[in-house]
Amino acid sequence: MLSDNIKVSIYLLLVGCFLRRIVIAEIQMITYNEFLRLVVGPYYHQRFLLRTLRDGFFTAYNSNINPAMINEFTSACFRFGHSTSQGSFTEIPSSGNPTSFKLQNNFFHPFGLYQGQTELLVRGLADQLAQKSDNFVVEDLTNYLFRKMDDSFGLDLMAINVQRGRDHGIRPYVDYLRAIFNVRVTSFSNLRSLMPVTVVQKFE
Ligand code: HEM
Structure with a gap:
């Protein structure tokens, strides 16, 4: 027979696990549905499957992808x-x-x-x-x-x-422009199509 103390501990553990899941779900909702949608915009939010599901489970997990930042x-x-x-x-x-x-x-x-x-x-x-x-x-x-x-x-x-x-x-910013967008920047004036001219002038 379990003592009352152990029963209470198990009960609190179960309640704790349940509450923890609710808090995780809330944080996930805020981070993915609200914060990230504003940060990356609706297009990339959709394209990179960042939105939480309304029901069911996420099945696109890929164990071959290195999750390190x-x-x-x-x-x-x-x-x-x-x-x-x-x-x-x-x-x-x-x-x-x-x-x-x-x-x-x-x-x-x-x-x-x-x-x-x-x-x-x-x-x-x-x-x-x-x-x-x-x-x-x-x-x-x-x-x-x-x-x-x-x-x-x-x-x-x-x-x-x-x-x-x-x-x-x-690496320098221009290297990433080349790698990601295939944009080659060799002078300040090349930056004008990518950012406001006042910002280019400041860099210059
Ligand atoms: C009052 C607000 C903030 C202060 C005082 C602050 C301060 C700092 C400091 C002192 C560092 C370490 C810098 C270094 O030694 O390289 C840092 C790193 C960083 N901060 Fe902030 N920060 C603030 C807000 C934010 C926010 C809002 C974000 C993102 C949404 C952010 C993202 C980061 C990231 C990603 C790093 C690098 C962390 C790492 O490499 O481990 N920070 N911040």
């Missing part, structure tokens, strides 16, 4: 998210009057989270939009990354990204 993805591509980051975060108390705080003033300073700030912040995060993915990044990341309270400036995340690309042997 490619160097280019972590060292360059997915860092696009740095451009979507906000420089200030909204906090909404239950009374509903929002306030905000700057990211640059809060590196290494999470202590409010232990003093009731979490609820305000979660409400703010649910309300605040991310920025558009473009070629601009907030100065909280370009001039004040990891700024300590008494310092007047911090690090530059974009400079770190570029340097990290070099550390990882990421």
Whole structure:
């Protein structure tokens, strides 16, 4: 006979496993159906089977594909998210009057989270939009990354990204244009068909 303690443990384990599956399903839904669809757009979302199924099971799993992330993805591509980051975060108390705080003033300073700030912040995060993915990044990341309270400036995340690309042997941008789109770029003016002219001028 199982003791009551063991029965309770098994019961909690089963409930836990069940809840875990629900949380996984929710995160999958948000990541694949909502976030990725916005990031890659409806065409690639459909083409690369990124949408979750309405019913049934995914059967296209291919055990011959190496699931490891490619160097280019972590060292360059997915860092696009740095451009979507906000420089200030909204906090909404239950009374509903929002306030905000700057990211640059809060590196290494999470202590409010232990003093009731979490609820305000979660409400703010649910309300605040991310920025558009473009070629601009907030100065909280370009001039004040990891700024300590008494310092007047911090690090530059974009400079770190570029340097990290070099550390990882990421090839020049034009090499990827050639490999993926078969576009050959040999001068700045060739870039004009790929991006706004103001951006080409900045590169130049
Ligand atoms: C306030 C917001 C953020 C801050 C302060 C931040 C900061 C950082 C820092 C310090 C690194 C390490 C850089 C290095 O040493 O190479 C990093 C790496 C990275 N970040 Fe962010 N980041 C933020 C938001 C995001 C977002 C929104 C995304 C994507 C949606 C993102 C994607 C990445 C990726 C893919 C890496 C490389 C990870 C790896 O290679 O292991 N970051 N970030």
